[in-house]
Amino acid sequence: MGSSLYYSGQQTDYRKKRVSLRQIVIFIVLALGSILFLLPLWWMIATSLKSMQEIAQYPPTFIPQTFHIDNYIRTWVAAPFTQYTLNTLLLSFFAVTGNVIVNSFVAYGFARIRFRGKKVWFSILLATMMIPGFVTLIPQYVMFSKLHLVGTYYPLIIPQFLGSAFYIFMLRQFYLSIPRELSEAAKIDGASHFYTWLRVIIPLSKPALATIAILSFNGAWNDFLGPLLYVNDESLYTLQIGLQSFRGSVQTQWNYLMAGSVLVLLPVIVLFFVFQRYFIEGMNLTAGTKG
Amino acid sequence: MKAMIGQKRPKISKLARQEERQGYLFILPWLIGLFGITLFPMLFSLYASFTNYDVTSRMDFIGLDNYRRMFTDDPLFWRSLSNTLYYVVWMVPLTTIGSILLALLLNEKVVGMRFFRTIYYLPAVLSGVGVYFLWMQLLSPTSGLINTLLSWIGISGPAWLSDPMWTKPAIIMMKMWAVGGGMLLYLASLQGVPAQLYEAAKLDGASVFRRFWHITLPMISPVIFFDVITSFIGGFQVFQEGYVMTENGSGGSMNSLLFYNLHMWHKAFTVFDMGYAMGMAWVLFAIVLVLTLINMKLSKRWVYYEGEDQ
Numbered sequence: 001m002g003s004s005l006y007y008s009g010q011q012t013d014y015r016k017k018r019v020s021l022r023q024i025v026i027f028i029v030l031a032l033g034s035i036l037f038l039l040p041l042w043w044m045i046a047t048s049l050k051s052m053q054e055i056a057q058y059p060p061t062f063i064p065q066t067f068h069i070d071n072y073i074r075t076w077v078a079a080p081f082t083q084y085t086l087n088t089l090l091l092s093f094f095a096v097t098g099n100v101i102v103n104s105f106v107a108y109g110f111a112r113i114r115f116r117g118k119k120v121w122f123s124i125l126l127a128t129m130m131i132p133g134f135v136t137l138i139p140q141y142v143m144f145s146k147l148h149l150v151g152t153y154y155p156l157i158i159p160q161f162l163g164s165a166f167y168i169f170m171l172r173q174f175y176l177s178i179p180r181e182l183s184e185a186a187k188i189d190g191a192s193h194f195y196t197w198l199r200v201i202i203p204l205s206k207p208a209l210a211t212i213a214i215l216s217f218n219g220a221w222n223d224f225l226g227p228l229l230y231v232n233d234e235s236l237y238t239l240q241i242g243l244q245s246f247r248g249s250v251q252t253q254w255n256y257l258m259a260g261s262v263l264v265l266l267p268v269i270v271l272f273f274v275f276q277r278y279f280i281e282g283m284n285l286t287a288g289t290k291g
Numbered sequence: 292m293k294a295m296i297g298q299k300r301p302k303i304s305k306l307a308r309q310e311e312r313q314g315y316l317f318i319l320p321w322l323i324g325l326f327g328i329t330l331f332p333m334l335f336s337l338y339a340s341f342t343n344y345d346v347t348s349r350m351d352f353i354g355l356d357n358y359r360r361m362f363t364d365d366p367l368f369w370r371s372l373s374n375t376l377y378y379v380v381w382m383v384p385l386t387t388i389g390s391i392l393l394a395l396l397l398n399e400k401v402v403g404m405r406f407f408r409t410i411y412y413l414p415a416v417l418s419g420v421g422v423y424f425l426w427m428q429l430l431s432p433t434s435g436l437i438n439t440l441l442s443w444i445g446i447s448g449p450a451w452l453s454d455p456m457w458t459k460p461a462i463i464m465m466k467m468w469a470v471g472g473g474m475l476l477y478l479a480s481l482q483g484v485p486a487q488l489y490e491a492a493k494l495d496g497a498s499v500f501r502r503f504w505h506i507t508l509p510m511i512s513p514v515i516f517f518d519v520i521t522s523f524i525g526g527f528q529v530f531q532e533g534y535v536m537t538e539n540g541s542g543g544s545m546n547s548l549l550f551y552n553l554h555m556w557h558k559a560f561t562v563f564d565m566g567y568a569m570g571m572a573w574v575l576f577a578i579v580l581v582l583t584l585i586n587m588k589l590s591k592r593w594v595y596y597e598g599e600d601q
Contacts, residue, residue: 114307
């Protein structure tokens with residue numbers, strides 16, 4: 001308000017200045033808001049570097065008095081986090097390869113091949129997205145338990161190779177937007193659909209596939225329910241399950257618990273900053289309405 | 292009949308039939324998944340919900356007994372259902388309004404906008420146990436950030452996760468932190484609104500509020516609809532928040548974080564009352580389906596699709 005009064009004498013500039021005042025206000029709101037949004041992450045890191053005595057202090061400090069970087073080392077060796085990480089990476093690897101290859105393959109079928117019943121199958125695919133997870137989760141557990149696969153990674157890996165309705169839908173929308181002429185040429189040369197998919201569509205859809213890869217990596221990295229259900233041997237624990245059980249051993253030792261959380265969240269944060277556009281692309285593809 | 296079909300077939304041509312076979316070959320992995328890990332388990336679970344199934348030996352047909360027990364004999368069923376409804380009823384509108392407001396702000400032309408968008412979006416990509424632990428610390432009554440901030444303005448904050456009155460608001464607050472996911476959807480759709488519409492309205496002297504109400508809202512209504520439906524369905528699946536953020540996944544003080552899925556989980560995997568748990572899953576499915584259909588019906592009144600007159 002004050003500044004608009006200040007400029008009130010300069011009639012010619014009035015409009016421009018008014019707009020910029022509005023921009024200043026928005027900038028301040030956004031800046032304050034982003035501090036608020038970042039504070040939790042700052043708090044996590046700060047807590048992870050504090051000593052137990054400092055955590056017990058009231059009021060709590062925003063910046064650790066001394067930086068206990070050794071908290072991270074202590075946390076890492078307090079539980080077999082190396083093993084958990086390797087396990088999680090293995091599962092993430094299968095999730096990424098399975099999801100990228102299979103969903104792209106199926107999406108090609110839905111986008112580029114004409115066959116009877118396609119519309120029906122596609123509506124079924126869309127309908128399956130509405131089924132709450134627990135409706136299939138419990139009987140799937142029964143099924144895998146009857147196959148004696150509980151306690152192994154198979155129940156976590158096999159479904160990754162059977163397509164995900166959500167990703168298939170996303171990729172199909174994307175494939176519909178690739179001009180047909182590009183694959184027609186291959187067809188005229190007598191190329192099979194498999195060849196066209198592999199040599200024409202896949203190279204053209206690298207960004208979309210990268211998005212699927214990032215999203216399914218993120219999904220596998222953060223999966224909690226699956227490993228919680230199917231893994232009971234500690235040597236097969238993933239980071240999520242490992243961190244959850246780590247809590248039991250350190251209870252309210254917030255510095256260790258926060259150090260563990262930072263370690264588990266860090267790869268995702270790094271991934272986010274490096275591959276930001278693929279995360280954003282995923283959201284855009286999700287919107288779907290434009291496709 | 293056979294002969295006629297036999298005569299007609301060649302007209303479809305060998306090529307088309309080959310094409311058809313290939314089509315099914317391509318969608319085969321998904322078809323195997325559809326039947327193997329979706330439809331077959333669902334049928335099994337529907338049948339099992341009418342039995343006293345416990346995975347090992349028992350599977351006697353007991354008719355509607357599981358469903359009767361749910362509605363008349365299990366106070367925790369109602370408790371967990373009302374917890375979940377409470378969560379959905381507050382979370383969906385709050386995150387929807389929050390992400391629209393944020394998107395409006397982030398759609399302005401201001402210095403450093405790329406940076407702001409990144410910051411607000413970041414929490415939305417973080418999930419899992421690490422985030423729950425982070426929030427358990429933030430919500431800690433004495434050493435947590437939130438009560439510290441509240442004390443600055445003279446409010447002594449509640450004991451959040453141990454006070455049954457504040458557990459669910461705490462969880463909803465945590466969800467609000469991840470509002471950037473929805474924001475991005477709205478941002479994309481806001482950028483698709485033609486600028487001429489605003490200019491024309493400005494010439495007619497329409498206020499900012501009127502422009503928002505009569506142009507922006509109708510133009511982004513399909514995305515609002517999509518967002519509401521997905522967060523609504525997602526809201527009914529709330530589970531981990533209750534499992535991870537309470538002692539031994541118990542559901543918290545006075546069962547205030549015993550969500551429907553958590554109760555179902557305990558029925559299935561703690562006491563192995565599988566038939567009952569599968570019945571519960573079907574009840575949830577029915578509730579979500581009916582409410583989603585109502586949502587879709589209502590949407591016809593307020594969702595505006597450009598170039599369609601349905």
